[in-house]
Amino acid sequence: MLNKITGKQPEESVKSETVPKQLEDIESSIEKIFSVLKGPSLMAEETKDQNEQTQAGGQNQAGSQNQTNSKSQTEGGSQQQEQSGQDTSGQAKTTNQTPDPLQQAALEISQLHNLWNEVMPKINQKGAAKKLIENFSDALNTLTESVTTKDKMKIMMALNALYEKIPDIYALYQTNTSPQIKNIIYFSRSSILFAESKDWEKASAAIKELKSSWAMFNNALEGKQQDDSSKLDLSILELEKVIQEKNTQLVQIKGKITLANIAALEKSLQEAEQSKKQKK
Template identity: 30%
Template sequence: MDKGKKIKSIIPIFIFILLIINLFGCSPKQEKPMVKKESEEVPKPLKTIEKRVEDTISELEKIQEEKKKPEEKQNKQEENQNKQEQGNEKQDKQNQQGGQQNQQGKQNQGQQQSKQQTKEDKIKGMWDSINEKVTKIHTDWNTYEITAIKDGASEEDIKGFEKTLNRLTVNVEAENEMGSLIEANNMIFYLSKFLDLYKGKPDGEIMRLKFSINKVYLYGQMNDWEKANMALKEIDSSLGRLRKKIKLDKKDKGEMDKLELSIEDFKNVAKMKNVELLKIKRDVAIENLNKVREKASQS
């Protein structure tokens, strides 16, 4: 075989070897599929915001209670003063004693006015405390916002929270307790959206249920029972979703039963249109809701 024929016979073999090398030696490395980790832990700044909002609602309701006290005491004072004046008219023979009683009545009235002034100062101090809490929420939100974006919060929820926080701030500055209560409760709704980002926890649904319960009570305070009844339907929907999400140890399942019974009592009282009784039943339901959340975190 001459030299040319040898070269021609070697070329196909060489090409075949190159193909084998390219096929096996240069094949792309298989990358392991990325497993997206779902965060189970709620970020501390979000917990702090929730705590401040809850405390704000509690203090706003204390202002409502405090505002009623001076009015009740003033009415009692007026009744006592009227009785005293009637008694003085009958004591014609005891003018001197009657004069002393009139003087004592004026002193009591002065003391009552002093007490009322003290109540006003106390309420002013409570507003200052609430204003401080709301200011801190702005700082806490600035800390959490970047985390919320990274964890997948929607732009709509972020803007909604910010607008609600701004409205809450304006109402607190104006010392408008009902407007402040409405916006603080709306913040609970948006907090539920952020809590939904952290899978494996029922916290978001629990907060939505709390929002709906509070909404019924607020409509009751405004004597808008038609809207209160509409909000009751939200409670049923949220409670149904919570039943599916909640995970409790066998020994703690009774807490869920207590919650459902207290919510049923709350709904029945709402139909009676009695605000004071509704508040009592709301407080019981919220307390049971908090217990369920605590037990769920331990299971």
């Protein structure tokens, strides 16, 4: 447990436990919601584009099918063709509309409830404290209620408050990567969101927590993934600088870079762990 609190990596002799897939899916769902709301997400840009293309493609395919059916029905006369042309024009406009991000977020939040329902018994068996389960449930309910405000920033704040509980759940499992990296994600996102809300005092407090968590985690790496860790180290300093300057536009840019560097480091650590397993 001390390793989990300090961020120290577990000894290699300790067998790594498998984290429930539902917990990983909860993380992915949270990132997707941030993405559709155009917020600070760990999702790669190409993944975001693929998701948008998939949604648009599905709608356009439905529109094309409707147009084909309409054309076949208009062969009986020019008047029907004119009417069909008007109909298909309206359909094209409808199918080219961008999906409502708030509706997408609501659907994804509903899925979060299902995933949480599935993972609760698993973490309960791992000895999760009652308070931990209650805190996550309360945060999820608050997130769900926030959607009714239709305020994207309030939704993202509630979403990040939910993500704050993720590290404690990961800490229930003995893995080769400390859950401290989840805290780094949380504090990075907090600093970005507070800066975008012009709450510079809280943004500054969040960046201090980020630097503290990162220093703890970086020391535990003991030189591993040096390139990725150096990039992240420098990007955090750059993010801190623009927060001190109260430059919202640069915070968005530097924040995106910081989150991308965290994602790269996490991926690198996971690949290194997988490589060790294959060699055994």
